[in-house]
Amino acid sequence: MARGHRHPAGGPRRVSFEARTKGDLPVASPETASEHVGDDATMLVSGFGSVGYPKLVPETLAESGRDLSLAVVSGGSVGEEIDVALVEADAMARRYPFQARDAIREAINAGEVAFADRHISTLGDDVQFGGMVDPDIAVVEAVSVGEDWLVPSTSLGLTPAFIESADELIVEVNTAQPRALEQFHDVYRPEIPPNREPIPLSHPGERIGDARIQFDPAKLSAVVETDRRDVPYEFRDPTETDLEIAANLGAFMEREVDRSPLYEESVRLQFGVGSLGNALMRAIGDADLGDRDLIYYGEVIQDGLLDLLDDGKLEAASATSLALSAEGQTRLFESADRYAEDVLLRPGDVSNRASLIDRFGVVAINSAVGVDLYGHVNSTNVNGSRLISGIGGSGDFTRNAPLSIIALPSTAAGGEVSRIVPMVPHVDHTEHDLDVVVTEHGVADLRGLSPRERARELRECAAPSFRSALDEYLDRATAAGGHVPHDLETVFDWTDGE
Amino acid sequence: MARGHRHPAGGPRRVSFEARTKGDLPVASPETASEHVGDDATMLVSGFGSVGYPKLVPETLAESGRDLSLAVVSGGSVGEEIDVALVEADAMARRYPFQARDAIREAINAGEVAFADRHISTLGDDVQFGGMVDPDIAVVEAVSVGEDWLVPSTSLGLTPAFIESADELIVEVNTAQPRALEQFHDVYRPEIPPNREPIPLSHPGERIGDARIQFDPAKLSAVVETDRRDVPYEFRDPTETDLEIAANLGAFMEREVDRSPLYEESVRLQFGVGSLGNALMRAIGDADLGDRDLIYYGEVIQDGLLDLLDDGKLEAASATSLALSAEGQTRLFESADRYAEDVLLRPGDVSNRASLIDRFGVVAINSAVGVDLYGHVNSTNVNGSRLISGIGGSGDFTRNAPLSIIALPSTAAGGEVSRIVPMVPHVDHTEHDLDVVVTEHGVADLRGLSPRERARELRECAAPSFRSALDEYLDRATAAGGHVPHDLETVFDWTDGE
Structure with missing residues (x-):
């Protein structure tokens, strides 16, 4: 494997934005992309375990000076571009179902951000048909994207359900995320009840899908380039x-x-x-x-x-x-x-x-x-x-x-x-x-x-x-x-x- | 359909014990049968919704004068032969996972009967391999029985799991229960993890099994005749x-x-x-x-x-x-x-x-x-x-x-x-x-x-x-x-x- 331009934390050669984007895509600046997010939009974001979340569009929204009142839904915890910047900009009115940053925690406990704490396993259903929210736009990080597909980055979370539920889609293609991540994803979408078939997985290590999330190409509003890295976990030594x-x-x-x-x-x-x-x-x-x-x-x-x-x-x-x-x-x-x-x-x-x-x-x-x-x-x-x-x-x-x-x-x-x-x-x-x-x-x-x-x-x-x-x-x-x-x-x- | 000897509550002709028992069976009196239940046995009983539970063997145990310390497990609520008679005889030390009679409720609240309250859906697993109990004997009501099968009566509950888990089996064949009940049962046994296949049910009304619970014929210790009826529900008028x-x-x-x-x-x-x-x-x-x-x-x-x-x-x-x-x-x-x-x-x-x-x-x-x-x-x-x-x-x-x-x-x-x-x-x-x-x-x-x-x-x-x-x-x-x-x-x- 080539070892040219090394990733700051080591790892394979950086692949360009151009090599990660296929077909006729609405490439846009974060500013232009963020205009697709309405002032009181329900915004569904990728991210889980504080990795694989979109960074530039939320940060741009936080810095926009717009009078925002967003409902933000993620699969799990995300980073400070969302749960600090948007909160400090007073741009977030609602947040579901998990967070792990001081800024948003304080806002929730002060009653300034309305938060509801739901299970991960059923969050996709809650969002898609459960009456919890009325989703407007999904903003997700990817390692590559085409006209009707994308490959997620360091987390998968509820991104497939979010993309299916939202009216519009913004994709942040992160060139700091190794494209090798596509080897890890196994995307499968459960069907809608009452005709939901059993998930055809007979072993925890079995693959039943592939790395791509498919979507309706009419949803794709913007593709943004970024190289902002996830912040790695820091584990303390065991006590x-x-x-x-x-x-x-x-x-x-x-x-x-x-x-x-x-x-x-x-x-x-x-x-x-x-x-x-x-x-x-x-x-x-x-x-x-x-x-x-x-x-x-x-x-x-x-x-x-x-x-x-x-x-x-x-x-x-x-x-x-x-x-x-x-x-x-x-x-x-x-x-x-x-x-x-x-x-x-x-x-x-x-x-x-x-x-x-x-x-x-x-x-x-x-x-x-x-x-x-x-x-x-x-x-x-x-x-x-x-x-x-x-x-x-x-x-x-x-x-x-x-x-x-x-x-x-x-x-x-x-x-x-x-x-x-x-x-x-x-x-x-x-x-x-x-x-x-x-x-x-x-x-x-x-x-x-x-x-x-x-x-x-x-x-x-x-x-x-x-x-x-x-x-x-x-x-x-x-x-x-x-x-x-x-x-x-x-x-x-x-x-x-x- | 014949309408000869009418069931007290109406219904079809009574079918004899002989016509309900097939093959070479260990027919016994309730007294002889109840001797198979050890003094401190874990006894798994059929019954759910206060119907379809065994009546004579528990009552006989309660009246036996033996110094009993039973653990009794049912799928759901059962009748007074179990949750009143055995309690009043001071014969029950443990009870799982549901009850609906004053006598046992008082004993549980007084700390005299150790009770644990578990979900129905996973009770079969709890009993079979979950470390909750070490099952000795299953005592179940049936409308008919053979050397390696039985058809349950007015409830199915966790009876299939109980029979599979127990070392011994006593069957009470209840001639007061219409044999037409066999038309209603659909017996399916989930497999043991990690090779548990999805339950192959694609519609709530679909049938995937039959009326019979199969068992190892070596388990069958006694078959008892009874005609003791379930007590029907009494619904009050809506307020x-x-x-x-x-x-x-x-x-x-x-x-x-x-x-x-x-x-x-x-x-x-x-x-x-x-x-x-x-x-x-x-x-x-x-x-x-x-x-x-x-x-x-x-x-x-x-x-x-x-x-x-x-x-x-x-x-x-x-x-x-x-x-x-x-x-x-x-x-x-x-x-x-x-x-x-x-x-x-x-x-x-x-x-x-x-x-x-x-x-x-x-x-x-x-x-x-x-x-x-x-x-x-x-x-x-x-x-x-x-x-x-x-x-x-x-x-x-x-x-x-x-x-x-x-x-x-x-x-x-x-x-x-x-x-x-x-x-x-x-x-x-x-x-x-x-x-x-x-x-x-x-x-x-x-x-x-x-x-x-x-x-x-x-x-x-x-x-x-x-x-x-x-x-x-x-x-x-x-x-x-x-x-x-x-x-x-x-x-x-x-x-x-x-």
């Missing part, structure tokens, strides 16, 4: 606590794969995004799971998965976004041919789909803000009120996996706050779904347990300094009786202290 | 409030079917069980939905569905149980040939399956104990502690339907208690799933709304006498800020008053 959680998880999984007939040949896994998720992947790679193949069926490809692939421990990795560090990007793009044999990106309504998580028997491993004594999980919210990011795909996986694990440190705020509480002040996943909780202090296997029994297991996973207070709460609540013993007068005394 | 809720729902659905491309040809519906659900079915039948076919894809066949079938408004009805009144049973059984063309019973892990609810685009209409201002739903619990029945299938449908509606009266306890509250003290369905709330005071269409906006809509659906108090709470909470404004110190002051 001592992370490693203890990972060790407990690994030991549990060693027992579980021997117990259950689901794992005779392979273990299909999903991990939440972030440094803890990355550490947990490594722990599973180090666990003694016999000669079972590991397969990743989740949302994002993180660096930990590349390690498992390189070590020959991972058979395939299916996701919807490449949430890699700079070093991970270099590794992936420099050996794209090799990695593309085992790594693929699917639309978010395939990667996260209930039916596929069920059919493949995925083990879901996600983190959380807190868990209560009876097995309800808070993934999104502090003090019952303040939104952090959103539920993302954690509900899709926690609900539909035959084994749903929440792995989290027992405390937050340097040990000042217990994450195991009497009642979570915001419930994202219910007692009806959770199977196992892992902290640095142990594993609570909640399967088949009554709420009172779950409380005793979960209490053991709390930090020792909080156990007596949890016991006092349980004694007080249990004295009042009930299937799920609670003392509503004092249940949030803990949370108030956060 | 004025029920009719107002129904009218609001009907008007909403008239608008929605015109808005959405999902309903161009047909409307697929699920309703919760009970008198309100029955009234809502009639309202949908009376609504002006153009010439669209109605199709029921839910859990139970109630009398309202037979009315819609007789009126030619319903194309097909798929469920897992026949929860009919005595009059409804007579109607169904006297014209079984005709009804069986359009009515069928599926296993609970087919009737409630996420993938099928999604593929058919089912509109889910369920009731609840309460809804909070931000769209979280409590379906199971009073005061955060006291279990009522269980989540049943309400989560399966509310989560996976493209349109999820909760229809409930705005108050309980004769108007003394608001069902629209600041925060539900137990969450069964989260804000991430709910689309629409209907009360007698209006319709709150929550789609695309932020929590603050949802609160304003839901406040309008509350009883007028509670609206100012809700406003006061909202003002106080909103002053403190946050995406989901709450004042945790006073949030349960309302609930405490219940």
Whole structure:
């Protein structure tokens, strides 16, 4: 492979805009393109895991001085050109369904941006026919485009559904994104109910589509050139606590794969995004799971998965976004041919789909803000009120996996706050779904347990300094009786202290 | 059709035990059969919607004087021979995942019976390989049995999964159940992940199996004769409030079917069980939905569905149980040939399956104990502690339907208690799933709304006498800020008053 003009993070030779655009296209400046976005448009943007989102058109809109009141919908998290610049320009009125930047988080919590937090798996349906929005225009990043097709860049997300739903389409062709990305995409569009056929995927690593998203050429309003790069992920080194959680998880999984007939040949896994998720992947790679193949069926490809692939421990990795560090990007793009044999990106309504998580028997491993004594999980919210990011795909996986694990440190705020509480002040996943909780202090296997029994297991996973207070709460609540013993007068005394 | 010895509730001629049992079977008395149930056995029983459950073996166990500590698992609700007699005999230590009798409810709330509340759709998996229980014996009611097959009676529930999971099998052949029931069953067993194929069902009314559950003949320990009848449902007449809720729902659905491309040809519906659900079915039948076919894809066949079938408004009805009144049973059984063309019973892990609810685009209409201002739903619990029945299938449908509606009266306890509250003290369905709330005071269409906006809509659906108090709470909470404004110190002051 040629190694001429190197990508700043390494990787293959830069391919020109001209070589990435085929046919008679409405090439435009960002300024001209952004005029297609109405003042109060519903704008659907590509992007997931903070990569693969459009950069120039949102930034141009933010700098336009226009009196904008946009509704912005993305598949997952995007970058600061959208969730900082548009917010600071007071140009965003609504935002769905996930965000991960301080500027927009503050605006949502102040009630200045109307936000609704929905599952990834059904967001395409919500947008296309669910009555959530009336889509006007899709603005998406691509590595190449023709008159009726494009190839997405570092994430796929809900881009196919967005393009199908919107009246108009603007494409940002990013010459900083390696064209080798087209090797990773597997585009499939679910049909509209009631004639929605099963998704014909019989293995997490199977390909059922190709790299191109097809569209009605009449929709294409503008094609914009950019070379603005995604900002790579920065993973912190795992903490001592992370490693203890990972060790407990690994030991549990060693027992579980021997117990259950689901794992005779392979273990299909999903991990939440972030440094803890990355550490947990490594722990599973180090666990003694016999000669079972590991397969990743989740949302994002993180660096930990590349390690498992390189070590020959991972058979395939299916996701919807490449949430890699700079070093991970270099590794992936420099050996794209090799990695593309085992790594693929699917639309978010395939990667996260209930039916596929069920059919493949995925083990879901996600983190959380807190868990209560009876097995309800808070993934999104502090003090019952303040939104952090959103539920993302954690509900899709926690609900539909035959084994749903929440792995989290027992405390937050340097040990000042217990994450195991009497009642979570915001419930994202219910007692009806959770199977196992892992902290640095142990594993609570909640399967088949009554709420009172779950409380005793979960209490053991709390930090020792909080156990007596949890016991006092349980004694007080249990004295009042009930299937799920609670003392509503004092249940949030803990949370108030956060 | 012969009309000799009439069934007490009308219906076809009684068929003898001998004519219902084929081959060399271990026919036994209930006493002998019940000896196969170990003292601390995990006993899986047929039954759903309080019909089709085994009666003599549980009753015999309850009366045996043995020191029993059973774990009892059913697909749905069963009758008093299980959930009263075994509880009063102190013979039941554990119970999953649904119940609807005072005796067991009291025992669960007192902490005397350990109960866990799980979804119907995944209960078969929970039992078979999910680590929830270690199944010993299945005890099921049938209308006929052979050496390696049986035909279930008035419900199918999770019986196929239970029989496959258990080491031993006892069959109660009920000669009071018309053999015509075999026309309604469509038995299909999902495979075990990761090689679980999509369920090959392309229409809610399609048949993909037959009436027989096949089993390993070595499992069959005893066949018992009984003629103990199911107790028919008693529906109360709809109240004025029920009719107002129904009218609001009907008007909403008239608008929605015109808005959405999902309903161009047909409307697929699920309703919760009970008198309100029955009234809502009639309202949908009376609504002006153009010439669209109605199709029921839910859990139970109630009398309202037979009315819609007789009126030619319903194309097909798929469920897992026949929860009919005595009059409804007579109607169904006297014209079984005709009804069986359009009515069928599926296993609970087919009737409630996420993938099928999604593929058919089912509109889910369920009731609840309460809804909070931000769209979280409590379906199971009073005061955060006291279990009522269980989540049943309400989560399966509310989560996976493209349109999820909760229809409930705005108050309980004769108007003394608001069902629209600041925060539900137990969450069964989260804000991430709910689309629409209907009360007698209006319709709150929550789609695309932020929590603050949802609160304003839901406040309008509350009883007028509670609206100012809700406003006061909202003002106080909103002053403190946050995406989901709450004042945790006073949030349960309302609930405490219940």
